Amino acid sequence: MAPLSRLLVAVALLHAAAAAATASNVHGDHRNSKPRYDRVFSFGDSLTDTGNALHLSPSGGGPASRPPYGETFFRRPTGRASDGRLVVDFIVEALGLPHPTPYLAGKAAADFRRGVNFAVGGATALDVHFFESRGLAPFVPVSLNNQTSWLKNVLQLFGSAKEQRKITSTSLFLVGEIGVNDYFIAALGRNRTVGEVKAFVPRIVAAIRSVVTDVIATGASTVVVPGMIPLGCEPQLLAQYKGTVGAGGYDPESGCLTRLNGLAELHNRELRRVLAGLRRAHPGTAIVYADLYRTVTDLVVSPAKYGFRSRPLVACCGGGGGAYNFDDTAFCGAVGTAACADPSEYVSWDGVHFTEAANRRIACAVLEGSHGADAPTLSNSWATMEAWRRRIGCV
Numbered sequence: 001m002a003p004l005s006r007l008l009v010a011v012a013l014l015h016a017a018a019a020a021a022t023a024s025n026v027h028g029d030h031r032n033s034k035p036r037y038d039r040v041f042s043f044g045d046s047l048t049d050t051g052n053a054l055h056l057s058p059s060g061g062g063p064a065s066r067p068p069y070g071e072t073f074f075r076r077p078t079g080r081a082s083d084g085r086l087v088v089d090f091i092v093e094a095l096g097l098p099h100p101t102p103y104l105a106g107k108a109a110a111d112f113r114r115g116v117n118f119a120v121g122g123a124t125a126l127d128v129h130f131f132e133s134r135g136l137a138p139f140v141p142v143s144l145n146n147q148t149s150w151l152k153n154v155l156q157l158f159g160s161a162k163e164q165r166k167i168t169s170t171s172l173f174l175v176g177e178i179g180v181n182d183y184f185i186a187a188l189g190r191n192r193t194v195g196e197v198k199a200f201v202p203r204i205v206a207a208i209r210s211v212v213t214d215v216i217a218t219g220a221s222t223v224v225v226p227g228m229i230p231l232g233c234e235p236q237l238l239a240q241y242k243g244t245v246g247a248g249g250y251d252p253e254s255g256c257l258t259r260l261n262g263l264a265e266l267h268n269r270e271l272r273r274v275l276a277g278l279r280r281a282h283p284g285t286a287i288v289y290a291d292l293y294r295t296v297t298d299l300v301v302s303p304a305k306y307g308f309r310s311r312p313l314v315a316c317c318g319g320g321g322g323a324y325n326f327d328d329t330a331f332c333g334a335v336g337t338a339a340c341a342d343p344s345e346y347v348s349w350d351g352v353h354f355t356e357a358a359n360r361r362i363a364c365a366v367l368e369g370s371h372g373a374d375a376p377t378l379s380n381s382w383a384t385m386e387a388w389r390r391r392i393g394c395v
């Protein structure tokens, strides 16, 4: 194609994109046709925590408070459980928004106006008392209930109900991932069978449903709810269950544990069913399901396609060696452990959490959304989503 005609095609495409953007009716901004969110409020666990656990614990919040955490991006430990940015970081960067303030790091309205992150490493969907009454010890005394009451505390600071709704209706709410710790505390960390853990699924999903309902009641117009990650692909669980499952216990394509992935799929089926009900009950709110399961499984099954090396079930950082490079007693950052030379070639950072490179791919998938009649996305405009994705290097 000659340069001029190529230019004309490009111009035509731009016009088409602009027309599509104008025609689209996008949640999050009712004042003009340009889709916009002003800030992010996020809930969750260590996959989303950008500094709360650091403030919660006098001893400083575990491994993520020490090197080599943060070595790739912030160049220092920030409390993020990764070598760099988390999914929430990439999402705000794509949308051109500031990084939300970790709730426990702020005090006044001014600290929170640009968004708040309520996620705490180790947090559970279910209440602390649920575990304690069963003789189980949660990692931290923080559940989704705590995080919702923190949201209410923050909204109070913004003044009248009308002022609060002005804030909530122009914000993007991110509820999860949450639930990994529940499954882990209830069973996976104690060698219980997957069958025993399954009983917890409806309760955990009900806790997520309850936050989404609360958030909608505050005036949210867009809520993203990420599903469960493929638990059976986690180096930590692969190492723990090694030798206890026969060859038939592994998915031949991914090498992941089939029963644990089955648990994650069960969680996600229940979650999607519940979200469909919420969409019917709240047609004015865009409730977006983010399919982390499919995204992470894709990275594991086709690593080269996404720029990862060929053994995606091996943790980058830690002292375990072997097939998964994971050992609880030689966790990433402990004396005698080391990080791999290039974390961007790995999916798993420390056997439990993702590398920055994997988090970027997950954010890319969240921003793209899954298309379908009953699956709203963050914007109805393809051009807008492409612009967001381009900003963080997805395309």
Ligand SMILES: *[C@@H]1O[C@H](CO)[C@@H](O)[C@H](O)[C@H]1NC(C)=O
Pocket (backbone or CB within 6 Å): 128, 141, 142, 143, 145, 146
């Ligand atoms: C979370 O809520 C529980 C139950 O109300 C409470 O016992 C706990 O102290 C709260 N955690 C924090 C960090 O405030």
Ligand SMILES: *[C@@H]1O[C@H](CO)[C@@H](O)[C@H](O)[C@H]1NC(C)=O
Pocket (backbone or CB within 6 Å): 189, 190, 191, 240, 244
């Ligand atoms: C789980 O089982 C494995 C293998 O039988 C054992 O080595 C490990 O100590 C057990 N872990 C717990 C927490 O009981």
